[in-house]
Amino acid sequence: MPPGEGETVRLRPPRNTLNQRAIGWWRVQWLLMTAVPVVPLAVLGALIEPARFWLLLPAAVLAAAGTATAVLFPLWWFRTHRWEVTEDAVYVLTGFFWREWRIAPMSRIQTVDTVRGPLEQLFRLATVTVTTASAKGAVRIEGLDHEVAADLAERLTRITRDTPGDAT
Amino acid sequence: MSTVAPPADWRRLDPRTVLVTALVVAGVVAGAAIPVTLGLTRWSSLPVAVLQVFAGALLIIGVAAGADRIRWHRTRYRIGEEHVDLHTGLLLVKRRSLARSRIRTVDLTANLMLRLLGLVTVRIGTGEQGADSTLELDPVTRAEGERLRRLLLDRAATAPAGVHREGELAVLDPRWIRYAPVSFVAPMLGGAAAGAVMQVSEWVGAQGEVIEWVGDRFRDTPLLWTVIALVLAALVAGVVGALGLWIEMWWNYRLEREAGGTLRVRRGLFTSRSISVEEARLRGVDLVEPLGVRLLGAARLDAITTGLAKDHEARNADHNTLLPVAPRTRADSVAADVLREADPPTAAALTPHPRAARGRRLRWSLAAALGPVLILTLLGELLTPVLLWIALGCAVVAVPVAVVLALDAYRGLGHAISGRYLVTRSGTVRRSTAALERAGVIGWTVKQSVFQRRAGLLSVTATTAAGGGAYTAYDTDASEGLDFAAEAVPELLEPFLERSPKKA
Structure with a gap:
C-alpha cells in the first residue's frame, strides 16, 4: 500500500451469471470426458477374464470420481463464472483456484465470434469470443443462452463497427 | 503468364x-x-x-x-x-497486393554476395500475423531499395516537432564488445564447435583418431583435469565465436530518427541490415538485462511496437533490437531519446512488491532445486549409496544458487507509472524492464491463485497490440496493484472496482 491511501481496492464481481443450463452442459462434458477412459477399461474388463479385477477397479474409481465431480463442481463453477458488458467494456471473471478477471475496452475490440458446439446446441447455449489486437487479450464468455449470445454479439459488433481507428 | x-x-x-x-x-x-x-x-x-x-x-x-x-x-x-x-x-x-496505408515496415537486408553486387533484399510488411502480410523483393539494386523504403514509409510527419533530436541517436561504441562474451551465446557456440569437430571427423572417417589424439595429449593427466581442459577449450572457442558473431551483427550499427517519424537501425559487417520502425507504431521499449550482462552493469534495448515482421525468418534475427548490449546509463538515455521523453521511464523509481512475493519465489526455487535431490535420495536408499553422495553434492550446490536467484528475482520485481508510460520489471536470468505507453494498453487481465489470495497478492497484466502482447506486474499487493492499473489507464478499470476504507 502506498502511504497515505487509507482504502483497499478490489475488483467487484461482474453482474451477470451464466445461463442455468450451463450447469447441465458442464456435467455432460465432464461425464463424456470421464467416459473416455472408463468405457474402454470396462469393456476390456468384461472381455478379459484373468485381468478383470485390475481393469474394473480403476474403471470404477474413475467413474465414481468423475461422476462426483460432474455433480458437484458445476454448481460451484456456476457461482464463480460471471460476465458483464457495459457501455465501455467487456468484463469477465472465470476460475476459482486460479481466478482470472479480464477486461477489454469496447473501443479496442476487433472481432466478435459466436460459436456453438454440438453439445452447446443441445443445451441451447453459445460461446462468445471477443478478440482485441493483442494476441493475449481475447475474452471468452462460455455458456450463455444462445439468444442472449446472439443479441450480445450483434450489439458488440455494432459498437465496434462505429468505433473509428484500427484498435491498436 | x-x-x-x-x-x-x-x-x-x-x-x-x-x-x-x-x-x-x-x-x-x-x-x-x-x-x-x-x-x-x-x-x-x-x-x-x-x-x-x-x-x-x-x-x-x-x-x-x-x-x-x-x-x-x-x-x-x-x-x-x-x-x-x-x-x-x-x-x-x-x-499479392498490400494496401499502402497498411505498410508498417520496409526492411533491407544484404548478405555479403548481394553487397558485392550492390543488391539488397527488400521486405515490405504490414506487421500482421500470417504469411500473407509480407512481400519480399529478392533482390533489387540498393538504390531501388532505398527508393522503395523512402517512398513507402514517407508519411506526413505525425510526431511533435522540435523538442527531440532528429538524426543520429546512437552509434556503435567498439568498447561494447566486452559484453559479448558474457552472453548465453558463448557456451552454446563452444558446444557447437566441439560438436562440429566430431561431426566433420566422422565424415572423413577419422573420428576414432581424433578421440585417440586427444587421449594421447592427456595420457598422463588425471581425468578431472582432462575434462576441465576440454571444457575450457570449448569455452575459449565459444568466446571467440561470440566475439566474431557480435562483430558481424553489430558492426556499423547506428540508430537514427528520420524526418517523417521513422526510427531506423542499420548494422552488420558482412550482411548489412536496415530495419525501419514507424514511430507512430512504437508503444514503448523493453530494457533487457540477461544475467551475465546485468552483472557487468549493462543492458540491451528492444522496441515494443506493433507491426514488426513476425514471420519465422525474422524472429530469430534480433529484429526489434534498438540498441545492442551497452552500459545501463547509455541504454536509459537512448530509451529517453527514442520515446521523446526528458527522463527515461526505464530508470523510473519502481514500487517494490510485498514481502509475500519473496516467500513465493523462495518456495518455488527451493522446490525446483530439492526435487531432483529428493529423487536421487530415494533412488540412493533403494539402489546404491553413491547416489546419496551425488544428492548431497547437488543439494550443497543447488540450494544456495536457488536462494540467491529467488532473492534476486524478488528484488527485480517492481512497477510504476512514469509520465505517459507504465513500467513493469521482472525476471532474474533475463530481467526485463518494459515501459509501455499507457495509451497502448488495450485491456487488462488480473490473475489470482488461491495461494496469492491468501498472501494478499495478485498479478496484473496489461495487454497490448505491440511486442509480446502482454506485460505483467507479478505478485503485486492485491489492492495497490489494482490501483496501479486503474491509474495507468483512467476510466477503464474504475467502474469495476470497489473501494472501501482500510480496516484498522
Missing part, C-alpha cells in the same frame, strides 16, 4: 539474381562435394569420382540457376497510388 513486356509502371527484380543463386548453390555444392567425392572413391578411382561429382555439381547449379531465371522472368512488382502489387511464382503465379 504472358511473356509480353510488362507495362511501364511494373518493375522487375534485378536480373543478377540468377548469378547470385548460381553462386550460392555453387558454394553449397562445393561444401557437399568433398565428403561425396571421398565417399565415391570407395567404388571408383579418384579421377572418376571427381569427374562424376563435377558433372553432378554442374547439373545442380544449372537447374537452380534456370529455375531462378524463370522466377525472375515471372516476377514483377508495382508501387501504385493505393497498393503495392507483387506477381511471382515458379509454377503457379501468385498475385
Whole structure:
C-alpha cells in the first residue's frame, strides 16, 4: 500500500451469471470426458477374464470420481463464472483456484465470434469470443443462452463497427 | 503468364539474381562435394569420382540457376497510388497486393554476395500475423531499395516537432564488445564447435583418431583435469565465436530518427541490415538485462511496437533490437531519446512488491532445486549409496544458487507509472524492464491463485497490440496493484472496482 491511501481496492464481481443450463452442459462434458477412459477399461474388463479385477477397479474409481465431480463442481463453477458488458467494456471473471478477471475496452475490440458446439446446441447455449489486437487479450464468455449470445454479439459488433481507428 | 513486356509502371527484380543463386548453390555444392567425392572413391578411382561429382555439381547449379531465371522472368512488382502489387511464382503465379496505408515496415537486408553486387533484399510488411502480410523483393539494386523504403514509409510527419533530436541517436561504441562474451551465446557456440569437430571427423572417417589424439595429449593427466581442459577449450572457442558473431551483427550499427517519424537501425559487417520502425507504431521499449550482462552493469534495448515482421525468418534475427548490449546509463538515455521523453521511464523509481512475493519465489526455487535431490535420495536408499553422495553434492550446490536467484528475482520485481508510460520489471536470468505507453494498453487481465489470495497478492497484466502482447506486474499487493492499473489507464478499470476504507 502506498502511504497515505487509507482504502483497499478490489475488483467487484461482474453482474451477470451464466445461463442455468450451463450447469447441465458442464456435467455432460465432464461425464463424456470421464467416459473416455472408463468405457474402454470396462469393456476390456468384461472381455478379459484373468485381468478383470485390475481393469474394473480403476474403471470404477474413475467413474465414481468423475461422476462426483460432474455433480458437484458445476454448481460451484456456476457461482464463480460471471460476465458483464457495459457501455465501455467487456468484463469477465472465470476460475476459482486460479481466478482470472479480464477486461477489454469496447473501443479496442476487433472481432466478435459466436460459436456453438454440438453439445452447446443441445443445451441451447453459445460461446462468445471477443478478440482485441493483442494476441493475449481475447475474452471468452462460455455458456450463455444462445439468444442472449446472439443479441450480445450483434450489439458488440455494432459498437465496434462505429468505433473509428484500427484498435491498436 | 504472358511473356509480353510488362507495362511501364511494373518493375522487375534485378536480373543478377540468377548469378547470385548460381553462386550460392555453387558454394553449397562445393561444401557437399568433398565428403561425396571421398565417399565415391570407395567404388571408383579418384579421377572418376571427381569427374562424376563435377558433372553432378554442374547439373545442380544449372537447374537452380534456370529455375531462378524463370522466377525472375515471372516476377514483377508495382508501387501504385493505393497498393503495392507483387506477381511471382515458379509454377503457379501468385498475385499479392498490400494496401499502402497498411505498410508498417520496409526492411533491407544484404548478405555479403548481394553487397558485392550492390543488391539488397527488400521486405515490405504490414506487421500482421500470417504469411500473407509480407512481400519480399529478392533482390533489387540498393538504390531501388532505398527508393522503395523512402517512398513507402514517407508519411506526413505525425510526431511533435522540435523538442527531440532528429538524426543520429546512437552509434556503435567498439568498447561494447566486452559484453559479448558474457552472453548465453558463448557456451552454446563452444558446444557447437566441439560438436562440429566430431561431426566433420566422422565424415572423413577419422573420428576414432581424433578421440585417440586427444587421449594421447592427456595420457598422463588425471581425468578431472582432462575434462576441465576440454571444457575450457570449448569455452575459449565459444568466446571467440561470440566475439566474431557480435562483430558481424553489430558492426556499423547506428540508430537514427528520420524526418517523417521513422526510427531506423542499420548494422552488420558482412550482411548489412536496415530495419525501419514507424514511430507512430512504437508503444514503448523493453530494457533487457540477461544475467551475465546485468552483472557487468549493462543492458540491451528492444522496441515494443506493433507491426514488426513476425514471420519465422525474422524472429530469430534480433529484429526489434534498438540498441545492442551497452552500459545501463547509455541504454536509459537512448530509451529517453527514442520515446521523446526528458527522463527515461526505464530508470523510473519502481514500487517494490510485498514481502509475500519473496516467500513465493523462495518456495518455488527451493522446490525446483530439492526435487531432483529428493529423487536421487530415494533412488540412493533403494539402489546404491553413491547416489546419496551425488544428492548431497547437488543439494550443497543447488540450494544456495536457488536462494540467491529467488532473492534476486524478488528484488527485480517492481512497477510504476512514469509520465505517459507504465513500467513493469521482472525476471532474474533475463530481467526485463518494459515501459509501455499507457495509451497502448488495450485491456487488462488480473490473475489470482488461491495461494496469492491468501498472501494478499495478485498479478496484473496489461495487454497490448505491440511486442509480446502482454506485460505483467507479478505478485503485486492485491489492492495497490489494482490501483496501479486503474491509474495507468483512467476510466477503464474504475467502474469495476470497489473501494472501501482500510480496516484498522
